[in-house]
Amino acid sequence: MPDALRLPFDEPASFFVVVFLAILVGPILARWVRLPAIVGLVLVGVAIGSGGAGLLQRDGTIELFGTAGLLYLMFLAGLDLDRESFARERKGALVFSLSTTVLPLVVTTLAGMALGLEFLAAALLASAFTSHTLVTYPTVQRFGLAETRPAVISLGGTLVSTIVALLVLAVVAAAHSGTLGPVFWLSFVGGIVLFFAAAFTGLPRLAQWFFTGLGTDRTVRYSFTLAIAFGAALLAEVLGIEPIVGAFVAGLALNRFVPGDALLMERIQFLGSSLLIPIFLVSTGMLIDPVELITDPEGLVLGAVLTVAAVGSKVLAVYPTRAVTKLTRSEIGMMVGLTTAQAAGALAAAIVALDIGLIGVTEVNAVVLVILLTCVLSGALTERFARSIPRPDRPTPKIGKTVVVPIADSNRGQQLVEVAAAVARRDSGVVVPLTVLNFDAAPDEVERLRDELTSEVESVALGSGADLRSMVRIDVTASAGMLHTAIESGASSILLGWKGYAARSSSYFGEDTDAIITLSPVPVLVCRPADLAPSRVVLDVIDRDFSPVARPTTQLCVEVGERIARHFGVPFVVLTDQHPDLVRQVVHEEVELVTDERDSLQSLPDRTVPGDIVIGGMPPTRAGLDRRASQLARALPGRTLLMVSGR
Incomplete structure (x- = not known):
């Protein structure tokens, strides 16, 4: 038999065939049985892993891609988080952070001790369930709810609970080994302070310098953004912090440089949603060995109890938040779904406990069962309640969020784009250079103008720190095309070129400036450069x-x-x-x-x-x-x- 067909598959071609088939088939099968697509990916992981058909082994390659997917998921969550929304919800986020951290820690520790575990072992297992993994965050994004109050509050709770879980894990391990002392606290607290200082002061300055200098090409910007995401995760790990915290904080630090409707953001999301995040979900399923779970009754009982304790405490944690924020039942349900799932992080904590002798294989199997049950439950809850939450009304955008710039003259067009980029830069906005043609325009003329327009003005906008999305459209009149584009693209302002002649209706755009100003739904800036x-x-x-x-x-x-x-x-x-x-x-x-x-x-x-x-x-x-x-x-x-x- 050829090596490429030997199980488990480890040759590149056979390996990726199985991986991409899993990504393809998982959501389809899930829809057939009315389960969320995320659950389908996890269950397909169970089926193809060493505990199922044995097609793949969860070792080097799949583990590497899975970890990258988890980091990417947290980075995307940070990029999506609106800082202003987070500031508005800081009270609810603070209450939820405390409740979703303290309650699971206490309840799960008591449950473990009730089942005969020693205090340190129970506390370490509880640290695994204190934090949570945003496995269902892609579902929230798909429903357009990433900027809603429950999503913003959940992200705040995720950051705090992950740091606290890391602290508990480190303290218990140090206490068990006898190294808990001033040196430990100094290095741990110092690492956290150093990391956050570097992330929130250094990263924005570095991004600003790069985007306005070397990063005038989108491909270069994309590579830089990913390097920052994984570099921050590496720095966090070096300083003794969970890498997922580093990736999340990197997203927070860069989110004003990556507009949500920019091409750069589309590319970042595409890699995550089509490859890395699905592989992470499949690799999570591969952690589970159904046969080993079934043949370990003690592990099943412990896993069931820990699942009830972990999920129950997460449910209880939302009620103090509801009292403060007045969230609806559906919003609370979506928060429970978002913050219930456990994944590789929980298993990592269990393996640490196993390595230092605090727990045995039975307890590890119990953690694996918790991962399976919470992922399935989290996916079902998030999908169920997200459907009943209306998409939020879009707030009035800041003036620089999307600046439409009609262009007819290439030389003056670069000057106008420079002014538009100056307006858009503070909001990390998008400049939309626009040319409107009549209905008799030939298709090759449209393509030629689009290429010319992009090549002439793209470097100007990108070099100014803004993103750019050139458009050539056909419409009945130039002014109609401009106004239609402004509405369709969600423009926050329009920048018109003007020759400054006494005949005020003369503009570079070749149409009645007064009519555009009168009919525009957004502010208009008229510029004689x-x-x-x-x-x-x-x-x-x-x-x-x-x-x-x-x-x-x-x-x-x-x-x-x-x-x-x-x-x-x-x-x-x-x-x-x-x-x-x-x-x-x-x-x-x-x-x-x-x-x-x-x-x-x-x-x-x-x-x-x-x-x-x-x-x-x-x-x-x-x-x-x-x-x-x-x-x-x-x-x-x-x-x-x-x-x-x-x-």
Whole structure:
């Protein structure tokens, strides 16, 4: 018989055939019997492992891919976590973190002691069930619930419970070996402090430097992001912290650099959802040997008791959280599903206990049974309750989240994309350069324009730290195509090029600028770019900007000015003919304020120089650009003029 066909398969071709067939068949079989796809992958792992058909052995390769999948799962969870949502739910996350850590630890320890285990052995086993693995997080993502309150609170609880479980495991092992002392505590606490300091201060700076310098190619950015994810896991392990904590924290540190709707995020999710995470689930199933479990009655009893204790304590843990957060029954059910599953981490803790002589093989078999039962239960609960939770309403996006930039002229297009990237950078947003063609455009012309558009402006946006997604579309008119794109792409703002002519309807986009401003559902920035490098950002504030209806637009102008000034590394100055106390109501104290009693049409030419970026607000009571915009354009040659219309 050829070596490639000998069991267990270890040749590359036969190995990957079995792995990919398992990934393919598992979800299909699960749907046939009305089980979640995740459960199907775990059960297929049981079937093909050494305790089943023996097709694969859970050794080097599958274990490596499985561990990578677990780290990848936690990294994705960190990338998905909205920091603002987490800040809003910090009270609920704190309560849940305490309850989902303390209750399982106490209940499972008592259950183990009731079955005859010594205190240290029971406590170490309890540490395995104190934490949990987000096995069903892909289900939450599939239902579009990753930003909901129960998901955010569960992620907070996962981070805390994993660290506490690690602490208990380390303390019990040190106590058993007699090394529990000041040196142990100093190294453990010091490692945690050092890791979090490096992750939350060093990683963002490193990512910012890389994305605006070397990382102007998406493939390079992708490789860098994965290197950071696994590098953080390695650093955590070196410092005595669980690698999954490192991967999760790396996701948190990088999530503002990887927009959820960017191509980079799509690539990251694709590798995880199609390969690494399914292999992790299959490898989890391969831990289980059904024959050994059935022939060990004592292990079955212990496993059943520990399962009841672990699951019951996780259920109890959500009730203090419900009292604080007022979550619905379905939301609580989804939290239970998310935080119930145990996986390879629990087995790792059991093996540590076995190696130091605290427990025997029977207890390890019991842990394996807990892994099987909790994975099946977790998958069923999450799928059941996620179906009844409505998707959250999308909040009003920040102005830089998705900036649509209509482009007709390639030279000016690069200047506009640079300004759009300056607006988008703070939000790690996406710049969408857009060209609209008439219905008579040939298919090869569409492809040619798309390639030209991407090659000309991609490096500008990526080099500025923003992501880019070029679009060429066909529509009845250019303005209709732009507005349709803005709505379909969930635009947060539109940046229009403008020639600054007295005929205000003339724009680079070739359509009526006023109509676009009037019909746009999001803020519109109208830009007359200059050829000189930016030297300052000057905000023009006049009396009309302080009326009740205009104040939101004025505040938006301040935000846009601060973003652009920070992006180009130039000063931000406010020029006004109003009283400073009035202006300070909308302008931060650290911003330089220059008062000139003359009308800004006279003061701006004297107070600015070619290369300055001059920003002004458009009256919300007027449908489009007003006469003042054209006057400013004529009075300020060599300056970039940016008129802002709020919504």
